[in-house]
Amino acid sequence: MIRQITIIPGHGKSHAPESVPRIELNMGDVVSIVGPTGSGKTTLINDIELFANGDTPTGRRILIDGEAPPNIYREDPAYHPIALITQHTNFLSDLPVKSFLSTHAQIRSADPQNVDELVAQTLDFANQLTGEPIILSSRMTELSGGQTRALLIADATIVCNTPIVLLDEVENAGIHRTRALELLRAYKKIFIFVTHDPRIALLSDFRIVMRHGSITEVIKTEAAERAFAVTVSRLDDALSRLRNTIRLGGRLTQEDMAGLNAFGPASAEVGA
Amino acid sequence: MKLVICAGPATVGKTSVLRHVARKLIAAHHHLAFLKIDVQFADEDEVFAQEFEIPARKAYSGELCPDHCSVLVLGDALRWAEGAGADILLVETAGLCLRCAPYVDGGLGIMTMEATSGMNLPRKVGPMLSLADIAVVTKIDLVSQAEREVFRARIKEAAPAVRIREVNALYGIGMDPLVDHVLQTPDVSEGLMLRGNPPVGTCTICVGKKDVGWQAHFGVVRALENQNFYRGE
Numbered sequence: 180m181i182r183q184i185t186i187i188p189g190h191g192k193s194h195a196p197e198s199v200p201r202i203e204l205n206m207g208d209v210v211s212i213v214g215p216t217g218s219g220k221t222t223l224i225n226d227i228e229l230f231a232n233g234d235t236p237t238g239r240r241i242l243i244d245g246e247a248p249p250n251i252y253r254e255d256p257a258y259h260p261i262a263l264i265t266q267h268t269n270f271l272s273d274l275p276v277k278s279f280l281s282t283h284a285q286i287r288s289a290d291p292q293n294v295d296e297l298v299a300q301t302l303d304f305a306n307q308l309t310g311e312p313i314i315l316s317s318r319m320t321e322l323s324g325g326q327t328r329a330l331l332i333a334d335a336t337i338v339c340n341t342p343i344v345l346l347d348e349v350e351n352a353g354i355h356r357t358r359a360l361e362l363l364r365a366y367k368k369i370f371i372f373v374t375h376d377p378r379i380a381l382l383s384d385f386r387i388v389m390r391h392g393s394i395t396e397v398i399k400t401e402a403a404e405r406a407f408a409v410t411v412s413r414l415d416d417a418l419s420r421l422r423n424t425i426r427l428g429g430r431l432t433q434e435d436m437a438g439l440n441a442f443g444p445a446s447a448e449v450g451a
Numbered sequence: 452m453k454l455v456i457c458a459g460p461a462t463v464g465k466t467s468v469l470r471h472v473a474r475k476l477i478a479a480h481h482h483l484a485f486l487k488i489d490v491q492f493a494d495e496d497e498v499f500a501q502e503f504e505i506p507a508r509k510a511y512s513g514e515l516c517p518d519h520c521s522v523l524v525l526g527d528a529l530r531w532a533e534g535a536g537a538d539i540l541l542v543e544t545a546g547l548c549l550r551c552a553p554y555v556d557g558g559l560g561i562m563t564m565e566a567t568s569g570m571n572l573p574r575k576v577g578p579m580l581s582l583a584d585i586a587v588v589t590k591i592d593l594v595s596q597a598e599r600e601v602f603r604a605r606i607k608e609a610a611p612a613v614r615i616r617e618v619n620a621l622y623g624i625g626m627d628p629l630v631d632h633v634l635q636t637p638d639v640s641e642g643l644m645l646r647g648n649p650p651v652g653t654c655t656i657c658v659g660k661k662d663v664g665w666q667a668h669f670g671v672v673r674a675l676e677n678q679n680f681y682r683g684e
Contacts, residue, residue, distance in 0.1 A: 335598065
């Protein structure tokens with residue numbers, strides 16, 4: 180069982196060496212990678228997924244439990260301990276949800292009873308992340324964007340059961356992020372989020388900061404900063420409610436305004 | 452001369468895979484030649500000639516099956532590549548009817564498939580997959596982890612001995628092990644043999660008999676309610 184992965188820094192786009200010490204991610208850690216678009220976040224994720232060994236453009240190296248990963252990870256994809264979900268990842272199958280999940284669970288588990296259990300767990304997990312529950316008989320291609328993201332995450336976490344899960348900007352599709360983080364923490368894995376979302380970053384154990392292709396800093400989420408998470412989540416939820424009201428054809432009321440005023444006087448916004 | 456034959460359906464990324472492999476082989480000071488075999492249109496030879504300045508050419512199979520064409524021209528192609536100073540010949544071919552495979556004994560056979568083709572593809576492609584040394588799966592970033600794993604399991608089911616390489620050919624991710632496989636391939640010797648058995652060779656339709664209905668044909672035929680059977684002398 181994997182306990183730890185280590186990122187040994189390489190160099191950025193300008194070939195200047197990265198100015199951070201080696202980064203250790205331990206089982207159970209939730210980590211964010213932050214930085215502007217084009218700063219190298221996805222490249223870092225790729226380095227991890229590939230177990231870079233000085234052979235990628237960044238020169239970084241990835242160790243598993245302090246050592247170079249065994250060849251079998253590269254030799255046989257079935258042993259690969261990483262699940263990757265990117266912003267482009269999608270389900271292409273048009274099977275009904277139940278047959279799809281069962282097909283996947285069957286190749287992961289020989290025991291038919293366990294297959295049904297895995298499918299039930301996956302569905303339960305996904306339904307806690309999404310507003311509209313997923314129906315087992317609907318086809319994969321009929322799922323909404325949010326349901327699809329929720330099921331991708333649930334399937335990677337429960338059926339794949341890989342010790343490391345990489346999630347590249349999955350937050351844009353309307354899933355309950357706070358709930359997702361809570362649920363994920365119950366599974367002892369290393370979760371790495373590439374994210375622009377302050378809520379996910381603040382709920383992470385630490386965040387890796389990227390700039391111009393380099394890792395420039397590793398920031399541990401201290402208590403003072405973590406305290407922001409509550410307000411950020413409320414602000415985010417308040418915005419979601421407004422979004423939902425408008426989306427469902429409603430009108431915003433004085434009550435909604437009062438809710439927003441809790442975050443500060445409206446005049447500050449007007450003056451900005 | 453090392454011989455690498457890369458087969459796979461159209462537009463799956465065979466050329467992209469070979470371009471990344473070629474770049475790395477050239478960086479390791481190897482001399483390459485490139486041959487594309489296709490039915491009626493190909494411009495990959497120009498791509499390789501321009502990008503890498505290596506000897507590159509194409510052969511159109513036209514009326515012939517591309518695998519059939521490959522068997523016929525491969526001997527000449529090896530001599531051409533040798534004459535051009537190459538030590539590795541890369542052949543890209545569009546295997547089409549899925550009844551045979553273009554790989555030869557002693558060469559490296561690479562089958563290319565895209566993960567986006569659906570989870571049943573490995574069950575459908577027959578000897579092109581089962582006789583390959585390596586199955587390269589492209590476009591892996593576009594499908595769910597679940598479909599990627601099912602795809603992989605079905606390759607293993609169809610071809611237990613094949614080595615699977617998952618790559619992102621757009622960014623050249625996952626190519627190094629492929630290059631290692633090429634380098635570990637021994638030089639081919641004289642008297643090359645096709646790796647698999649060709650499909651049934653007496654096809655009355657292929658020789659121009661157009662009448663509909665098995666009663667008008669001979670050799671190996673079949674009726675709707677029957678398995679294949681032999682009719683004739």
